[in-house]
Amino acid sequence: MDAFLQEIAEASATGVDIIELRLDFIKDFEPMKDLERLMAACSMPYIVTYRPTWEGGNYEGPEPERLATLKLAALKGAPYVDVEFKASALFFAGAGEVPLSTKVILSSHNFQETPPAAELHARAAAMREAGADIVKIATMANDISDAAVVLSLLQQKTGPTIALAMGERGQITRLLAAKYGGHLTFAALSDARASAPGQPTIAQLQQLYGFAQQGPGTQLFGIMGKPIHHSKSPLIHNTAFRHLGFDGVFVPLLVDDLPRFMDAFREHDFQGFSVTIPHKEAAHKAASSRDPVADQIGACNTLIRQADGSGYKGYNTDWIAAISAIERVLAAGSSDAAAATSSSSSSSIEGQPSPLQGKTFLVVGAGGAGRALAFGAASRGATVLIANRNKARAEALAAAVPGGATVVDWEQLQAGAVSADVLANSTSVGMVPNVEEAPVATAAVGNFKVVFDAVYTPRETRLLRDAAAAGCLLADGVAMFVGQAVEQLKLFTGTSQPPVQLMEDVVLGKVKVGSS
Template identity: 35%
Template sequence: MICVSLGRTRHRMMLAEHQALAQRGAELVELRLDWLSRAPELQRLLKDRPTPVICTVRRPQDGGRWRGSEEERQTILRQAIVSGVEYVDLELDAAEKIRRYGKTKRIVSFHDFQGTPENLEEIHAQLAAKDADIVKVVTTAQSPLDCVRLLKLARSAKVPTIAFCMGEIGLISRILCGRFGSPFTYTTFSADRVLAPGQIVFDQMKNLYRYDRITTATRIFGVIADPVAHSYSPVIHNAAFQHDGLDAVYIPMRVPADQLTATLKAYGDLGVEGYSVTIPHKEAVLTAAQFREPIAEEIGASNTLFRDQNGNWHAANTDYEAAMGSLRAGLKEKGDADLSGKRCLILGAGGVAKAIGLGLIKAGAIVTVASRTSKRGAALAAQLGCQSIGWENRGAGFIDVLVNCTPVGMAPNVDQSPYAGNWLREGTLVFDTIYNPENTLLIKEARERLCLTVSGLEMFIQQAAAQYEHFVGRPAPVDVMRDALRRAMSAAH
């Protein structure tokens, strides 16, 4: 079950949002009474409540806003119990002083906003001993391994236990905790009012991740990156799963660079079957695979990691074919899809630049690399066997194809371009690998100067479609993925 936390300073707004949540399908709402600017009017809040309720009055040391005395706080909690509220949330010390009464169930909780203690089992036992119907242990993930510890705690507990981690690293545990036995997870009413680090919006948990449909049989996939919050991959992959009727979920997973190996092992033990891989893991992830596709080895980077039926991990690079297909499609508009002999300038020296550069070299193109970091540009050029130029000289030569592999122009910095508009020549093919926004400033200026253009959106969709086929062994619903991405990007802006 999904519990939505409501924190408003006015009773009127808390009541209105409670009604709105019920209409959107919410089944359980937590009333954060500590957010109210004046003493809670419990009769008003509870009389005609449209869903079951958890009453919570959280102190500052527990991550709340309560400004009154401890005696007043406990009085409110007792009044909520006498009023017959479905659940009341009690910290360890309050649980010792507030007795059970009526049918109200007791959630005895522990929160750590700094990290994840070593003695989780001991803390859990202390909470369970305080006449708990449900134990709640919520910590802050400093490592993906903290998420694994909390999920395993929920799975092994004899008393029903809500257990997950806060923070961006902890998102996987919020989405999967029900699979491991948690009675419910917590979300927020809107992105503008997050009551705890890492909370996501109710509609996302319900409709994007389909939390209530996740079971022990649900297949798990995700994108590993650092950072990862900006990724649209969950939108398109989950849309594809839903369209195809597959029991699967795709989750954003923030994994720090120095924790990749340990995380892959631990998440594999949780049942994760495949990953999209992006910055900063594309090169390091190759070592995690027993089998590597030749093109991934040649590029020295992988954007896809998937497990076969025998449990072996495979590394692939779907950027390569997606990029080359996008380039050839762009050239077809000119009636010439042959890259042989074309003078191509690549801006950037990262993993995508390497994949595209290798593809262009194999196609017989004449490639030049320009990077904002001259050493990286020179190193990539040496690997590809082509030339490099200084970033300041990128607009000096005659080119047939321009490929931007830098993040310059990506949202929110949409007023920037890596290549001045007056350097563009009519008929040049301009390929911007950025997909958000679809029409970058570089693409707009290229069209104004009658260049051929290819946006990064199509490459992003094609590489994701190839990943999907690796993950589930069937062709991806490309149109569904494309439409889902465009809707999500439009809603974000």
């Protein structure tokens, strides 16, 4: 009880609107003695919830006692009580026992799946018929398309509704509840104290996603990828949106199948997307039109909704950001990785030949980012080499590069038999959580003058540590990430003056946003 009371005070200080009192989390809870203390400790509206194990909670006692406790809370003046739909007939059995001043949330949870939309809508209607003042439906999202089904409950606007899709694939239903007109959403005091999978923290919801500022006119953006939890794209874009006074919100989208996601959210007003591993080539195919560079590369990291409703136009902002970072390191001749973090999107020596001209440029990986690096290096006059575990993919990319490229044997690269002026890793090897992995054997790294790693979480990857020890010049993924994001921001908002330094500072942790 003491710890629970402390958390009530902690939550009250954060600026939330409502506190949920989960009685089933309290050890040795005694309703007649403890309930009034808890209610008196709340200086703002609160929900009294006593969740049984059969609905995902902790209460294992007799059902009559549990329901009696909820009725007691209502009689003592609780603004809200949460009652499971399965127990609604028993709860409402005594007509007039619950005062009208207490709003009853009838809740339904499915921890296995998200049923079809028709079934959810029928469930919501039955809950209102059963006496719900507010309907709460929570389901498990096994695919992000399930989130679209759950959000359709809010789009119907049939009465006060709380609609949540649990898990990382359904997290946008929590982050965008205000945008869609949800009655409320839930947030945790910290990651460790989340009461359901996919629940954001209060700080993230308020500061990072601007929950209180969301409205029907808020424009939607997001990053599609798998994995996506590590991405700093929501951090960099939401911070830039606020700086510009732009009414938009940028959310993480854990997408397993890009075409299925695009189909599920066709009628939602997403205005643009960032696209990361492994969906850049799929995004190119999904785009209804593409800019010439993206079309040549065959991969898109940006999709922008067209004003005429014809779909999304695809762009690739990866290549210029990465190539420029490498050019600056070559021009500076510095082994200081920080020299490559400037997010300028053009060559550092305007009007002069690129430092890459005539150099040998080895691309590790043959996915969307690898294609961008290979085409970009070729456009700067470099001789391009391709190495990939799957040789067929490497050969396909080599054949597509303007002027051609040479395929390097993967085993020979690892054995130290390959050298070049630049080594550019485009794979996700070394990304959190697998931070001790590297795409190239330690003994082979010294064969390159400049080593670039597109991975930016962590900033100092195993590959870059090995390269520093070998005396190579370094270019880290922060430069590429910030540079491509700057170009995306221009496309998202139409701004000609993106806050470049702010965006870089946010990625480097110099500006704290949404920490918990």
